[in-house]
Amino acid sequence: MGDRIIITIKRIGINGEGVGYYRRKAVFIGGALTGEVVKAKITKVEPSYLSAEIIELEKRSRDRQKPPCPVYESCGGCQLQHMTYSAQLKAKEEIVRESFQRYAGLQELPLRPIFGMSDPWGYRNKAQLQVGRKGEEIITGLYATGSHRLLDISGCAVQHPVVNRVIDQVKAILAELRIPVYEERTCEGVVRTVVARVGQASGNVQLTLITANDRLPDSRRLVQRIREALPMVTTIAQNIHKGKSPLIFGEKTVVLWGEDRLEETLGDVRFSLSPRAFFQLNPEQTVKLYNAVREAASLNGSELVVDAYCGTGTIGLWLAPHAREVRGIEIIPEAVQDARDNARSSGVENARFFEGRAEQLLPEWVSRGIRPDVVVVDPPRTGCDRPLLNALTQALPARLVYVSCNPATLAKDCQVLLGSGYRLEWVQPVDMFPHTSHVESVILMVRK
Numbered sequence: 114m115g116d117r118i119i120i121t122i123k124r125i126g127i128n129g130e131g132v133g134y135y136r137r138k139a140v141f142i143g144g145a146l147t148g149e150v151v152k153a154k155i156t157k158v159e160p161s162y163l164s165a166e167i168i169e170l171e172k173r174s175r176d177r178q179k180p181p182c183p184v185y186e187s188c189g190g191c192q193l194q195h196m197t198y199s200a201q202l203k204a205k206e207e208i209v210r211e212s213f214q215r216y217a218g219l220q221e222l223p224l225r226p227i228f229g230m231s232d233p234w235g236y237r238n239k240a241q242l243q244v245g246r247k248g249e250e251i252i253t254g255l256y257a258t259g260s261h262r263l264l265d266i267s268g269c270a271v272q273h274p275v276v277n278r279v280i281d282q283v284k285a286i287l288a289e290l291r292i293p294v295y296e297e298r299t300c301e302g303v304v305r306t307v308v309a310r311v312g313q314a315s316g317n318v319q320l321t322l323i324t325a326n327d328r329l330p331d332s333r334r335l336v337q338r339i340r341e342a343l344p345m346v347t348t349i350a351q352n353i354h355k356g357k358s359p360l361i362f363g364e365k366t367v368v369l370w371g372e373d374r375l376e377e378t379l380g381d382v383r384f385s386l387s388p389r390a391f392f393q394l395n396p397e398q399t400v401k402l403y404n405a406v407r408e409a410a411s412l413n414g415s416e417l418v419v420d421a422y423c424g425t426g427t428i429g430l431w432l433a434p435h436a437r438e439v440r441g442i443e444i445i446p447e448a449v450q451d452a453r454d455n456a457r458s459s460g461v462e463n464a465r466f467f468e469g470r471a472e473q474l475l476p477e478w479v480s481r482g483i484r485p486d487v488v489v490v491d492p493p494r495t496g497c498d499r500p501l502l503n504a505l506t507q508a509l510p511a512r513l514v515y516v517s518c519n520p521a522t523l524a525k526d527c528q529v530l531l532g533s534g535y536r537l538e539w540v541q542p543v544d545m546f547p548h549t550s551h552v553e554s555v556i557l558m559v560r561k
């Protein structure tokens with residue numbers, strides 16, 4: 114600990130850090146880029162790796178740039194703004210390649226070029242920001258990395274500009290009307306979080322104020338001022354979150370003014386979103402991702418498709434017009450309800466959504482003789498549960514489409530499937546969150 118070392122950075126790690134080697138151990142150095150030579154101080158020593166921080170760059174990468182966002186260093190929401198966008202895309206492809214080498218033992222990967230964005234800024238359609246005070250001023254933002262210090266992220270460059278405008282204006286109106294802000298330390302005050310979501314198709318904004326108790330003082334004037342200042346806001350809702358739980362939303366939501374739901378469209382699919390409903394954060398890239406899933410599924414209208422881990426049913430609904438039947442499985446009851454509502458509002462009649470665990474329901478269906486032709490899985494970061502992989506290798510659908518936000522668990526699960534009757538056709542990375550280290554992938558596995 115504390116030793117100074119000189120390291121050459123070999124690659125970008127899964128969390129966006131530069132990775133080099135010191136006496137055969139991997140060293141993770143935040144903010145360092147591939148090809149750079151870095152003088153660094155060791156900050157953590159673990160049996161299998163070291164962490165270090167940059168003291169000085171001895172050789173600088175041509176891919177290094179000044180991060181455009183003023184709060185980039187302290188915010189922690191993005192990890193790659195110090196890298197040009199084209200270098201980010203290359204690094205993400207390498208992260209995927211490296212994961213398959215390491216966890217699936219694949220030296221030759223059928224890797225397709227990543228889908229990037231032509232304008233990788235202002236893509237996030239929703240902001241969910243804590244409200245707090247800095248002296249007399251009201252601020253909205255995120256807690257700085259690893260702390261409880263609220264950092265104002267006004268002007269965040271990845272947030273949709275309309276969302277930024279709404280948040281700034283709401284902040285000003287809260288200050289003007291002297292509506293008390295919730296203080297975590299003393300548990301006093303009212304407004305704790307402001308959530309704004311813009312519809313890509315309509316430009317309408319759904320605004321939700323999350324409060325620590327039922328009473329929102331001066332709510333009539335608040336609604337009136339928001340309506341005057343922000344004509345694009347079509348819903349003003351209040352969600353009540355009394356507890357100390359780390360969840361953002363509480364159970365109860367009341368619409369103070371306007372529409373109950375925000376209408377949104379992706380391709381031909383229509384979504385009707387309640388304030389708490391999950392929706393993809395980058396609609397433009399979501400369409401590319403789902404189209405890759407559709408290509409992988411290669412449907413002709415005769416297939417039974419299972420959409421495991423279906424969330425609000427988006428992938429299943431994308432595929433339904435091209436399949437005989439779609440069955441979605443999702444563990445969260447509200448999401449299942451949203452999926453059914455989304456099917457109804459899109460006029461889809463051949464998709465059904467089931468509440469349950471994918472690793473229980475799919476094996477149960479298989480044992481009852483229900484044999485899907487195509488299975489799409491889109492599990493959380495931890496990957497698929499083993500019983501689900503076992504059920505897949507029993508049911509042996511002709512095509513398996515795996516959507517994943519974690520290349521490491523994707524590669525590990527892929528290795529299991531490669532040993533059980535499948536071959537890997539292609540891997541398509543998609544940049545859903547430019548300037549962060551996240552990389553989404555779709556892979557197609559075909560029964561041998």
Ligand SMILES: C[S@@+](CC[C@H](N)C(=O)[O-])C[C@H]1O[C@@H](n2cnc3c(N)ncnc32)[C@H](O)[C@@H]1O
Nearest residue numbers: 422423424427443444445469470471491492493
């Ligand atoms: C990465 S999201 C996928 C959402 C959806 N495919 C989409 O594109 O919007 C993973 C989903 O799996 C659900 N989930 C987590 N564990 C599950 C399980 N064991 N069985 C079924 N669903 C599960 C989560 O609630 C979440 O909605």
